[in-house]
Amino acid sequence: MFSKFTDDDFRYFEKLLPGRALRGNTINEDYYHDELGTAFGVPDVLVKVLCTQDVSQVMKYASERNLPVVVRGSGTGLVGGAVAICGGIMLDTSLMKKVLELDENNLTVTVQSGILLMELASYCEERGFRYCPDPGEKSATIGGNISTNAGGMRAMKYGVTRDSVRSLTAVLPSGEIMQFGSKVVKNSSGYDLKDLIIGSEGTLAVVTEATLKIIPKPEHSISILVPFQSMRDAISTVPKIIRAQVTPVATEYMSQDVILFAEEYLGKKFPTHDSDAYLLLTFDGNTREAVMHDMETIAELCLENDAIDVYMIDTEERSASVWSARSAFLEAIKGSTDQMDECDVVVPRSLVADFILYTHEVAKKTGLRIPSFGHAGDGNLHIYLCRDGLDEKTWEERKDSAFDLMYARAREIGGLVSGEHGIGLDKRTYLRDALGERQLEIMRGIKNVFDPKGILNPGKVI
Amino acid sequence: MFSKFTDDDFRYFEKLLPGRALRGNTINEDYYHDELGTAFGVPDVLVKVLCTQDVSQVMKYASERNLPVVVRGSGTGLVGGAVAICGGIMLDTSLMKKVLELDENNLTVTVQSGILLMELASYCEERGFRYCPDPGEKSATIGGNISTNAGGMRAMKYGVTRDSVRSLTAVLPSGEIMQFGSKVVKNSSGYDLKDLIIGSEGTLAVVTEATLKIIPKPEHSISILVPFQSMRDAISTVPKIIRAQVTPVATEYMSQDVILFAEEYLGKKFPTHDSDAYLLLTFDGNTREAVMHDMETIAELCLENDAIDVYMIDTEERSASVWSARSAFLEAIKGSTDQMDECDVVVPRSLVADFILYTHEVAKKTGLRIPSFGHAGDGNLHIYLCRDGLDEKTWEERKDSAFDLMYARAREIGGLVSGEHGIGLDKRTYLRDALGERQLEIMRGIKNVFDPKGILNPGKVI
Numbered sequence: 001m002f003s004k005f006t007d008d009d010f011r012y013f014e015k016l017l018p019g020r021a022l023r024g025n026t027i028n029e030d031y032y033h034d035e036l037g038t039a040f041g042v043p044d045v046l047v048k049v050l051c052t053q054d055v056s057q058v059m060k061y062a063s064e065r066n067l068p069v070v071v072r073g074s075g076t077g078l079v080g081g082a083v084a085i086c087g088g089i090m091l092d093t094s095l096m097k098k099v100l101e102l103d104e105n106n107l108t109v110t111v112q113s114g115i116l117l118m119e120l121a122s123y124c125e126e127r128g129f130r131y132c133p134d135p136g137e138k139s140a141t142i143g144g145n146i147s148t149n150a151g152g153m154r155a156m157k158y159g160v161t162r163d164s165v166r167s168l169t170a171v172l173p174s175g176e177i178m179q180f181g182s183k184v185v186k187n188s189s190g191y192d193l194k195d196l197i198i199g200s201e202g203t204l205a206v207v208t209e210a211t212l213k214i215i216p217k218p219e220h221s222i223s224i225l226v227p228f229q230s231m232r233d234a235i236s237t238v239p240k241i242i243r244a245q246v247t248p249v250a251t252e253y254m255s256q257d258v259i260l261f262a263e264e265y266l267g268k269k270f271p272t273h274d275s276d277a278y279l280l281l282t283f284d285g286n287t288r289e290a291v292m293h294d295m296e297t298i299a300e301l302c303l304e305n306d307a308i309d310v311y312m313i314d315t316e317e318r319s320a321s322v323w324s325a326r327s328a329f330l331e332a333i334k335g336s337t338d339q340m341d342e343c344d345v346v347v348p349r350s351l352v353a354d355f356i357l358y359t360h361e362v363a364k365k366t367g368l369r370i371p372s373f374g375h376a377g378d379g380n381l382h383i384y385l386c387r388d389g390l391d392e393k394t395w396e397e398r399k400d401s402a403f404d405l406m407y408a409r410a411r412e413i414g415g416l417v418s419g420e421h422g423i424g425l426d427k428r429t430y431l432r433d434a435l436g437e438r439q440l441e442i443m444r445g446i447k448n449v450f451d452p453k454g455i456l457n458p459g460k461v462i
Numbered sequence: 463m464f465s466k467f468t469d470d471d472f473r474y475f476e477k478l479l480p481g482r483a484l485r486g487n488t489i490n491e492d493y494y495h496d497e498l499g500t501a502f503g504v505p506d507v508l509v510k511v512l513c514t515q516d517v518s519q520v521m522k523y524a525s526e527r528n529l530p531v532v533v534r535g536s537g538t539g540l541v542g543g544a545v546a547i548c549g550g551i552m553l554d555t556s557l558m559k560k561v562l563e564l565d566e567n568n569l570t571v572t573v574q575s576g577i578l579l580m581e582l583a584s585y586c587e588e589r590g591f592r593y594c595p596d597p598g599e600k601s602a603t604i605g606g607n608i609s610t611n612a613g614g615m616r617a618m619k620y621g622v623t624r625d626s627v628r629s630l631t632a633v634l635p636s637g638e639i640m641q642f643g644s645k646v647v648k649n650s651s652g653y654d655l656k657d658l659i660i661g662s663e664g665t666l667a668v669v670t671e672a673t674l675k676i677i678p679k680p681e682h683s684i685s686i687l688v689p690f691q692s693m694r695d696a697i698s699t700v701p702k703i704i705r706a707q708v709t710p711v712a713t714e715y716m717s718q719d720v721i722l723f724a725e726e727y728l729g730k731k732f733p734t735h736d737s738d739a740y741l742l743l744t745f746d747g748n749t750r751e752a753v754m755h756d757m758e759t760i761a762e763l764c765l766e767n768d769a770i771d772v773y774m775i776d777t778e779e780r781s782a783s784v785w786s787a788r789s790a791f792l793e794a795i796k797g798s799t800d801q802m803d804e805c806d807v808v809v810p811r812s813l814v815a816d817f818i819l820y821t822h823e824v825a826k827k828t829g830l831r832i833p834s835f836g837h838a839g840d841g842n843l844h845i846y847l848c849r850d851g852l853d854e855k856t857w858e859e860r861k862d863s864a865f866d867l868m869y870a871r872a873r874e875i876g877g878l879v880s881g882e883h884g885i886g887l888d889k890r891t892y893l894r895d896a897l898g899e900r901q902l903e904i905m906r907g908i909k910n911v912f913d914p915k916g917i918l919n920p921g922k923v924i
Contacts (some may be wrong), residue, residue, distance in 0.1 A: 105701040105812035151648045160648055162657075163625065176900060184808040185840045186613045186622055186881040188661050190893050190923060191905045195624075195657040199650050216707045239567040245678045245748045286707045286759075290752040297748075346646040350567035378647045419648040431652050438638060442911055443653045449907030461652060 002086060002455070003066045005044035013047050013089075016057055020048040020095075030075060031090055032083070035137075038341060039080030039425045043070065043090035050095055051112070052169055052177055052208040059206065060175030062089055068458050069173075071202040073114060073141030078342050079424030081148070081201045086458050091206065093143050099123055100209065108166055108183055110211040113143030120212075129214040132158035134250075135420070136327045143207050148422035149199035153250045153326070156377035157284075158215075160420065162198045169209035170197055173451040183211055196446070201422050202457045204450040218284035220291040221249070223313035225322060226302045227275035231255060234277040235353035237305040238376045241281075242349065244301055246294045249282040251377030252326060253352070258333065258373050262325040265332035270325050271311055271318060279376065280313075280326060329373050330382070337369070337386035341399055341426075345410040346419030349379040355409065359383050362405050366398045380419030407433065423461045431461070464548060464917070465528045467506035475509050475551075478519055482510040482557075492537060493552055494545070497599075500803060501542030501887045505532065505552035512557055513574075514631055514639055514670040521668065522637030524551055530920050531635075533664040535576060535603030540804050541886030543610070543663045548920050553668065555605050561585055562671065570628055570645055572673045575605030582674075591676040594620035596712075597882070598789045605669050610884035611661035615712045615788070618839035619746075620677075622882065624660045631671035632659055635913040645673055658908070663884050664919045666912040680746035682753040683711070685775035687784060688764045689737035693717060696739040697815035699767040700838045703743075704811065706763055708756045711744040713839030714788060715814070720795065720835050724787040727794035732787050733773055733780060741769075741838065742788060791835050792844070799831070799848035803861055803888075807872040808881030811841040817871065821845050824867045828860045842881030869895065885923045893923070 013021035027046045033039060044067075049055050062069045068088030075082055084090050096114035102123075103109070109131065111120060118138035124131045135145060135152035144150075146168070151160040158164075167181035181187065181194035197205055228234035231253075238251060259273050272278075281298060285291040299310040313319045334340060347355050356372060359381075363370040369388055374381035385402055387395045407417060407430040417423065417430045432440055443462045447454070475483035489508045495501060506529075511517050524531045530550030537544055546552050558576030564585075565571070571593065573582060580600035586593045597607060597614035606612075608630070613622040620626075629643035643649065643656035659667055690696035693715075700713060721735045734740075743760060747753040761772040775781045796802060809817050818834060821843075825832040831850055836843035847864055849857045869879060869892040879885065879892045894902055905924045909916070 103810075103812075104705065106810045107704060149648075149650045149654075151650075155648060159625075162654075163621075178901060180901075182878050183810045183876050184842075184878055184881070185811070186611075186617060186808050186837075186842045187878055188611045188613075188806075188880040188882045188884045189878040190661075190885060190897060190901070191666075191908055192611075192624075192654075192657045192661050193901065193904065195654045199652075199654050204653075215709075216705055219707060242569060243566065243678055245681060247677075285752070287752060287755050290747070290749060290755070293749050293752070344650075346648050348565075348568045348645045349647070350565075375648075380646075380648045414645050416644050416646055416649055416651040418650040419646070420650045422650045423652060435652060439640060439642075439652070439655065442655065445911030446653055446908055449904055449911065 002068050002088060005067060005088060009065060009067065010045055012061060013045055017047055017049070017054060022046045031072070034075050034077040034080060034082055036078045036342060039083040039085060041083045041085040042087060043084040044087045046090045046092055048092045048095050052171065055091065055171045055206050055208050056175045056177050058089065058091055059171050059173055062455055063174050063453060066453060066455065068455050070457050071206050073144035074116065074139050076137045076140045076144065077424060078421045079426045081422055081424030081460055083425065085425060093141060096208065102127065103183070106183055107214050108211050109214050110209060111142060112209055113146070113207045114141050116141055117145060124214055125217060128217050130217045131212055131214050132164055133161050136330060138327065142210060146198050146207050146210060147201050148420060151375065151378060151380060151420040153252060153375065155375065156251055157247045157249045162195060164213045165194065165198055165210055166213055167211040168194055168197055168207050170205035170207045172205050173453065173456045178205070201424060201461050203447060203461050204456065219286055220288045221282060221284040222291055222295050223280060223282040223319055223322065224295060224299055225271060225311040225313055226279045226281065227272055227308045228277045228279070229275065229306060229308060231277040231356055232353050233306045234279050235356065235376055237279065237302055238352065239350050240301055240305060241298055242377070244297060246297050248298065248377065249284050250280070252280040253376035254278045254280060254326070254373045255371070258329055258371050259325065261332035261336050262328050265335050266325060266328055268321055271322065275308055280322060333371055333384045337388050339387035341385045342421070343383040343403060343406050344418045344421040345406065345415050346378065346380040347410055347413055347415035349377070351413050352376055352379055352381065355381065358409050359406060362402050365405070366402045368398050368402055370402065378419065403430070425460055428461065464530050464550060467529060467550060471527060471529065472507055474523060475507055479509055479511070479516060484508045493534070496537050496539040496542060496544050498540045498804060501545040501547060503545045503547040504549060505546040506549045508552045508554055510554045510557050514633065517553065517633045517668050517670050518637045518639050520551065520553055521633050521635055524917055525636050525915060528915060528917065530917050532919050533668050535606035536578065536601050538599045538602045538606065539886060540883045541888045543884055543886030543922055545887065547887060555603060558670065564589065565645070568645055569676050570673050571676050572671060573604060574671055575608070575669045576603050578603055579607060586676055587679060590679050592679045593674055593676050594626055595623050598792060600789065604672060608660050608669050608672060609663050610882060613837065613840060613842060613882035615714060615837065617837060618713055619709045619711045624657060626675045627656065627660055627672055628675055629673040630656055630659055630669050632667035632669045634667050635915065635918045640667070663886060663923050665909060665923050666918065681748055682750045683744060683746040684753055684757050685742060685744040685781055685784065686757060686761055687733060687773040687775055688741045688743065689734055689770045690739045690741070691737065691768060691770060693739040693818055694815050695768045696741050697818065697838055699741065699764055700814065701812050702763055702767060703760055704839070706759060708759050710760065710839065711746050712742065714742040715838035716740045716742060716788070716835045717833070720791055720833050721787065723794035723798045724790050727797050728787060728790055730783055733784065737770055742784065795833055795846045799850050801849035803847045804883070805845040805865060805868050806842070806880045806883040807868065807877050808840065808842040809872055809875055809877035811839070813875050814838055814841055814843065817843065820871050821868060824864050828864045830860050830864055832864065840881065865892070887922055890923065
């Protein structure tokens with residue numbers, strides 16, 4: 001077991017990080033939970049680190065004293081990953097915001113892990129570059145994105161966070177500082193530790209810096225919003241789009257109910273909300289002609305597949321309104337109910353429609369309201385179970401039964417538990433069901449290699 | 463230590479794999495070494511497996527009997543990775559050639575690991591699809607490509623082998639059959655074991671099947687061959703190309719001497735061989751206009767950067783002649799000397815020219831001939847040390863001294879030991895120098911989790 005946190009421990013941190021070590025009710029209660037608030041835990045101390053060296057010192061001390069450590073960026077997680085369920089040290093990276101290098105020749109940017117996604121995005125865009133991944137939650141830190149291998153809305157063309165990480169500086173539980181990967185673009189030099197750290201949800205090492213791939217900002221971009229009579233019509237068009245020699249940057253699916261929530265939440269009208277189901281597609285490229293050609297190819301294909309219409313999102317204003325609505329879906333659904341929980345399955349892209357229809361069945365079967373939206377181009381769905389005033393016991397029962405049904409179906413059709421939000425505390429049972437005990441045993445063995453004392457984010461993932 | 467291989471062991475394999483277990487001088491001597499022949503080892507038994515179940519049985523027996531196992535595809539490796547230096551069992555996957563599924567909706571192809579790269583490529587191309595990675599050695603197996611995370615000539619636009627592997631079926635040293643990853647395109651479900659297996663050179667598990675990403679075959683493609691006055695002129699153009707809002711599929715660097723070897727080796731003329739240095743660039747896309755636009759942008763940029771001329775490779779015949787020459791470089795250099803060894807460093811793309819110039823210095827310093835070529839767009843160079851009739855002792859001394867110099871320089875400038883050929887037996891010292899003892903310790907810990915008896919490809923990588 002872990003040691004009890006003492007006054008001496010606090011004095012050590014106060015001295016190490018003057019003015020940046022807090023405890024008791026000087027810690028804001030936001031630090032007790034994450035965005036969804038399904039898990040709860042009170043850290044004994046909150047330490048705000050500024051650099052890799054700080055993190056190294058904190059970990060060295062924690063390791064010697066056998067104190068648990070939970071790393072936290074913005075706390076925008078949805079599965080209880082960054083909650084201090086065993087108390088101990090909460091290591092807050094949110095002050096580590098520096099851009100350390102922009103390498104225009106090798107097209108990389110090196111940042112500290114606490115920089116927000118929106119800060120990183122504007123830093124790059126202002127200089128004519130783009131950091132490709134575009135998760136909906138712009139106030140997440142890049143460290144948080146790395147810890148769950150976040151995907152986001154440009155994954156279809158540009159890949160997920162993992163695909164944009166060239167190297168990581170990370171601190172082992174022992175306090176040792178390591179460099180995993182390098183600025184180079186190919187690597188066959190020993191086991192792939194970089195990709196093992198990515199997606200490990202702060203259980204193997206503390207990521208403090210990352211060198212990220214950037215691209216020259218595409219010169220031309222256009223989106224279309226395509227209403228369909230039904231969800232099946234919309235979704236069944238996606239495999240055809242994928243086969244059409246054109247790769248949209250994004251292919252997002254949205255249903256009418258979710259759009260209405262977003263309109264209400266933002267107090268802004270969406271360009272259209274009369275149809276049941278929509279695809280929102282974006283295209284980018286080097287020439288206006290090429291982008292228009294791609295867009296027209298897909299617009300025609302949608303119309304051939306029973307789309308009702310095709311709206312060009314060709315003004316800055318329209319684009320901002322549509323994409324701000326898309327980014328607000330999670331918050332908007334949250335605003336529509338008193339409590340919710342989430343299922344972030346990823347399924348083969350050809351089976352997305354079947355899976356959404358299945359969630360409608362689950363909604364009927366369990367009596368829960370279950371709105372959803374998703375990255376149709378990636379097969380990654382975000383499905384929300386809404387409490388809508390149910391009493392605690394009924395809510396827990398219905399929720400468990402709905403999760404059981406949905407994860408079992410995902411497993412049957414070759415899907416996985418999480419596309420981009422991770423396992424954290426809440427999805428561990430489903431991970432075990434999906435991968436089997438033997439794979440979890442391997443993961444535990446790997447955890448033990450990095451963290452023999454088990455102090456880093458204990459109780460999470462595996 | 464391992465058990466001694468006995469007659470009983472052989473009888474077991476004879477019964478398990480009738481007609482597919484060989485020993486003594488029925489084993490072709492090609493199995494004693496790989497393509498470069500730097501390492502040597504005689505397996506006690508060669509078993510030719512047909513399916514995952516065969517592999518599972520072989521591994522279960524090997525594990526119980528404590529016999530070492532080396533997996534081998536086509537034996538085209540260059541670092542001694544697939545050589546049975548401890549004797550024991552050589553597990554030959556070259557009969558495992560089946561295509562198990564083509565999923566046109568999810569754009570994946572599932573194959574057994576012994577299929578050759580050229581067989582996989584034509585299977586896909588004949589059906590209107592493309593498996594993107596394109597390593598020079600077309601007679602390598604896909605399993606071999608996965609084991610070293612091979613890159614190849616389309617990595618600049620389409621990534622390396624890792625980027626195209628969605629899931630693996632692999633057999634643990636214990637004989638247990640595991641599925642790592644899934645057909646889905648995003649994943650945040652526990653530690654990334656799939657990417658850990660990729661690039662592990664057959665030391666963690668035996669890959670038996672792979673589900674690979676494919677794309678619709680691009681409709682238009684064109685290459686240009688661009689002669690420059692000097693290597694520095696050629697290479698210093700590459701960062702500008704990377705920044706030019708255009709991503710070529712390939713950006714290959716070649717020098718006059720290597721082209722002349724290839725002409726002699728193939729008995730065919732290259733379109734031009736009068737200049738010191740060349741870039742070979744390919745562009746692809748959905749419309750002829752877009753591809754021509756990309757090509758013209760880069761052609762102009764090359765001419766502004768002192769290119770002597772731009773040759774369009776716009777006929778099937780010309781394209782075949784240029785690319786077959788490019789694919790033959792390794793063989794051609796091999797044909798120009800009695801023995802050679804190779805350095806496969808990868809360096810930041812902006813420092814490729816500096817590194818090549820440094821190899822010229824090393825050639826002078828050591829008195830060795832050191833031709834090179836490379837994937838300039840990826841910073842991955844293939845540098846060859848040629849023996850040219852030197853006596854054994856002089857050759858070994860000069861070779862070691864040249865390797866020491868080159869790997870030390872690569873380390874200094876943020877490069878890595880291997881871009882795509884792996885570590886195997888030959889590059890272990892340089893891997894340790896590059897990563898440090900602590901990272902190797904972590905890798906050994908991970909090896910121990912997968913393979914506690916250490917029977918899988920012992921003595922390699924770490």
